[in-house]
Amino acid sequence: MTVAEDLLRTMSEQGMRITEQRKSLVALFIENKGYLSAKDVYNHLERQYPGVSFDTIYRNLRLMNEMELLEQFILEDGVKFKLHCSEHSHHHHFICTSCESTYPYNFCPMGTEIIPPTGFKVIKHKFEIYGLCENCQKDGDVK
Amino acid sequence: MTVAEDLLRTMSEQGMRITEQRKSLVALFIENKGYLSAKDVYNHLERQYPGVSFDTIYRNLRLMNEMELLEQFILEDGVKFKLHCSEHSHHHHFICTSCESTYPYNFCPMGTEIIPPTGFKVIKHKFEIYGLCENCQKDGDVK
DNA sequence: TTTTTATTCGTAAACATTTTGATTTTTTAA
DNA sequence: TTAAAAAATCAAAATGTTTACGAATAAAAA
Numbered sequence: 001m002t003v004a005e006d007l008l009r010t011m012s013e014q015g016m017r018i019t020e021q022r023k024s025l026v027a028l029f030i031e032n033k034g035y036l037s038a039k040d041v042y043n044h045l046e047r048q049y050p051g052v053s054f055d056t057i058y059r060n061l062r063l064m065n066e067m068e069l070l071e072q073f074i075l076e077d078g079v080k081f082k083l084h085c086s087e088h089s090h091h092h093h094f095i096c097t098s099c100e101s102t103y104p105y106n107f108c109p110m111g112t113e114i115i116p117p118t119g120f121k122v123i124k125h126k127f128e129i130y131g132l133c134e135n136c137q138k139d140g141d142v143k
Numbered sequence: 144m145t146v147a148e149d150l151l152r153t154m155s156e157q158g159m160r161i162t163e164q165r166k167s168l169v170a171l172f173i174e175n176k177g178y179l180s181a182k183d184v185y186n187h188l189e190r191q192y193p194g195v196s197f198d199t200i201y202r203n204l205r206l207m208n209e210m211e212l213l214e215q216f217i218l219e220d221g222v223k224f225k226l227h228c229s230e231h232s233h234h235h236h237f238i239c240t241s242c243e244s245t246y247p248y249n250f251c252p253m254g255t256e257i258i259p260p261t262g263f264k265v266i267k268h269k270f271e272i273y274g275l276c277e278n279c280q281k282d283g284d285v286k
Numbered sequence: 287t288t289t290t291t292a293t294t295c296g297t298a299a300a301c302a303t304t305t306t307g308a309t310t311t312t313t314t315a316a
Numbered sequence: 317t318t319a320a321a322a323a324a325t326c327a328a329a330a331t332g333t334t335t336a337c338g339a340a341t342a343a344a345a346a
Contacts, residue, residue, distance in 0.1 A: 017292060017343050038333075053295050058334065060293095076217055078333085094263055103260045109252030109270060117246045119277025120237055126271045127252060134262025160313050160322060181303075196325050201304065203323095222303085 003030050007069055014067055021056055024048055025064075034100040035073060035080035076130070092127045098136035105129070146173050150212055157210050164199055167191050168207075177243040178216060178223035219273065235270045241279035248272070 001009075007026050008018050016022070028044050029036065038057050045052045061081055064070040070081045075095070085091070085104060094103040109127055116122055144152075150169050151161050159165070171187050172179065181200050188195045204224055207213040213224045218238070228234070228247060237246040252270055259265055 015292095019293065019343075021294075049294095051295065053297085054334075055296090055336080056294055074217070074219055094259055094265075096263075097266065103263065105257070107252075107255075107257070109250075109255070110272075112250075112252070112255065114248070114250070114272070116237055116272070116274070117276070119280065120239075120246065120274055121280055122237075122272055122274040123240065124273050126269055126273070129253075129257070129259070129265055129268045131259065131263055131265040131267075133260070137262065137264055158322095162312070162323065164324070192324095194325065196327090197304070198306080198326090199324055 010069065011064075011067070016063065021045060021049060021052060022060060025057075025060055029070065029081075029083045033083070034102055035075060035082050035095070037078055037080050041081075075128070092129070094129045094131065094133075096133035096136055097130050098132055101133055103133075153212065154207075154210070159206065164188060164192060164195060165203060168200075168203055172213065172224075172226045176226070177245055178218060178225045178238070180221055180223050184224075218271070235272070237272045237274065237276075239276035239279055240273050241275055244276055246276075 004023075004026050007030075008023065011022065011026075012018055024045055025041060028041060038054070038061060041061065042052065042054060042057050045057065061070065061072075065072050065081065068084050071084050073080045073082070076097070080100075082102065090108055091104050091106045092108060094105060096102075110122075110125055147166075147169050150173075151166065154165065154169075155161055167188055168184060171184065181197070181204060184204065185195065185197060185200050188200065204213065204215075208215050208224065211227050214227050216223045216225065219240070223243075225245070233251055234247050234249045235251060237248055239245075253265075253268055
């Protein structure tokens with residue numbers, strides 16, 4: 001069973017109907033692997049389904065986030081989504097600021113000697129490393 | 144010389160004129176110590192100077208960011224500014240998600256065994272720890 | 287196949303943030 | 317003290333993101 005089929009099956013089991021738009025959205029995230037904004041997703045779906053509405057995009061991103069198929073991040077340039085990354089439980093990413101491809105990194109600084117101020121209750125953390133990937137340095141591309 | 148006088152002197156030396164609004168803005172950041180959005184700054188200045196314009200706020204935040212008196216951050220809830228923190232060169236923060244007070248933490252995970260993917264050129268990083276400070280846990284305040 | 291109901295479409299509006307421009311006021315230096 | 321320049325005001329608009337809703341469509345179950 002492919003990754004896409006697996007995701008779609010999960011969605012179906014959770015009561016979501018499998019529409020063409022949803023198949024396309026899932027395919028997009030699988031082949032892209034990076035962080036995508038609602039606009040990015042819209043731009044892509046709009047090619048296959050001219051007239052697709054933002055309603056559809058936002059609703060599906062929200063639903064898939066709620067059922068933990070996607071993860072939502074607030075990055076330097078706004079709200080982004082990516083496939084829920086479960087490979088090594090908890091980890092962080094290198095993020096290319098040009099093409100936005102990501103490279104998971106299996107290390108979390110929270111595992112080290114982090115001592116909060118007195119009484120501070122840690123809830124979550126953010127650790128991202130930004131830079132240029134090999135390709136984008138070659139290209140000299142500025143997105 | 145107070146911190147405020149010090150900042151204002153620097154601004155003056157860089158060619159900025161010292162206006163009442165700028166004095167008030169500087170005072171705000173000094174007494175607040177946390178992260179402030181443009182709106183936060185507006186709300187505060189508006190009390191002393193009814194009719195203060197967004198133009199003024201944004202221009203001054205931008206100028207002070209450019210001359211490195213303020214730092215700009217993109218946090219969970221948008222663009223924020225805080226006084227440029229120079230105490231121990233490079234460090235990170237605990238951030239209370241309720242009152243947005245911050246606690247500098249003199250440790251940077253980049254100093255540890257971080258190995259980027261082949262060819263990846265690291266440019267910057269983000270490491271923030273969110274939670275509830277002692278006071279906000281007591282209060283049960285939800286901002 | 288038919289029916290039920292979720293989903294999408296199309297469009298607009300809500301919303302928040304930031305920028306602009308013409309005019310007035312204030313600061314600073316001569 | 318006065319002139320020149322910078323900064324602030326006021327109001328509006330540009331911008332970008334997200335939400336809303338009635339009508340139309342399509343998916344899934346009976």
